[in-house]
Amino acid sequence: MRNQTWQWLSLTSLALLLFAAGCQSSSSDQNLPAATSSASPSTVPLATSTESASPAAPSPSASSDEALVTEGTVPSGAKWAIYREHAGKELTFHLEKGNGEQQETIIPVQQDWERNVQREGVFPSIGGSGAQTGDWLLLTSDPGLGQMSKSLYRLDGKKGAWAFVADLSTVLDGYPTGMAFRDSLHGWIAATYHGASSVPLFRTEDGGSHWALQEISIPEGFKYGNAFPPEFDSSDPRNGTLSIQFVSDDQRLTVVYTTSDGGDTWVANQ
Structure with missing residues (x-):
């Protein structure tokens, strides 16, 4: 009888020791950081970019020292754009044909207001390369005291250069x-x-x-x-x-x- 009691006490003590060890292990596990994996595609974040997304129909390309003034397309599929140098000295006309060929020509503006013309001051009639209508630009200044300056330019298809046509202000x-x-x-x-x-x-x-x-x-x-x-x-x-x-x-x-x-x-x- 005494031997049985001693065995029962020994088993009980062993069970208590195992229980305490298990609690300590569980407490230690809670302090560990969660495991991560770089192999699973579902847990890898998507790459991000600080650059603006490209438009669906990008403008004809320009150099880094130019800023876009306005742009458009013609029925033939050609795209055109007008850029201003950041220095503000000249305007350039870019034409991208349907086959990807690009042309760049300078618009020979003379007045300061022309160099600083805004999008709302440009009225184009662009036929695209080879069109019988030709390519025309009417530039207008911001109205001041009811007055607005107006200059007309035309692209000479034979010379491949823009030329001043007339001052239409009056x-x-x-x-x-x-x-x-x-x-x-x-x-x-x-x-x-x-x-x-x-x-x-x-x-x-x-x-x-x-x-x-x-x-x-x-x-x-x-x-x-x-x-x-x-x-x-x-x-x-x-x-x-x-x-x-x-x-x-x-x-x-x-x-x-x-x-x-x-x-x-x-x-x-x-």
């Missing part, structure tokens, strides 16, 4: 909304001019050297009209459309005009 009244050329000689500049007695739609027939107001009647009951550049059918440029917004004290009415003679006459859609 020729075109109003604030331009856009420019469009039907061919290398015939072009239009549309504008807005609050309260003007005539619709500010100007036309050239000699490649931009001279411009004249093309008369569009203002409907009875309206005070003035805001013109927007016409659009011509590329397959038959004799056909085109022109939109004008007429304004009265309590109404704005947009009228679409059509032409079948290349813009010589415009007929309002009924």
Whole structure:
């Protein structure tokens, strides 16, 4: 009986010692850092970059000392962009054709305001390389005291260089909304001019050297009209459309005009 009691006490003591050792091991494990693995793809963070993501349709490339002014595309798929040197001395025109070929030409601006022109002051009519309409740029300054400077440039396809065409500051009244050329000689500049007695739609027939107001009647009951550049059918440029917004004290009415003679006459859609 005494031997059995002693065995029972020995087993109980052994169990208590094992239990205490287990608690100490568990407490030590809780102080250990969690194990990590660099092999599992699911636990590796994605790489990040401090650079801005590239746009879906990037501009034609420029050097590191140039800043983008404005950009666009033409129906042929060519992309164009205008850059300004950070030094502010010149503007450059970049054209990237559909085959990836790139061209860079200097726009020979002369005035300080031209060198500092902003995106909203550039009105292009870009046909792309080989287009019959040619490539044109109307640059405008910020309006000051109701005055706005306006300079017209054209890309000479044969020389591959931009050239100054005319100072239109005193020729075109109003604030331009856009420019469009039907061919290398015939072009239009549309504008807005609050309260003007005539619709500010100007036309050239000699490649931009001279411009004249093309008369569009203002409907009875309206005070003035805001013109927007016409659009011509590329397959038959004799056909085109022109939109004008007429304004009265309590109404704005947009009228679409059509032409079948290349813009010589415009007929309002009924």
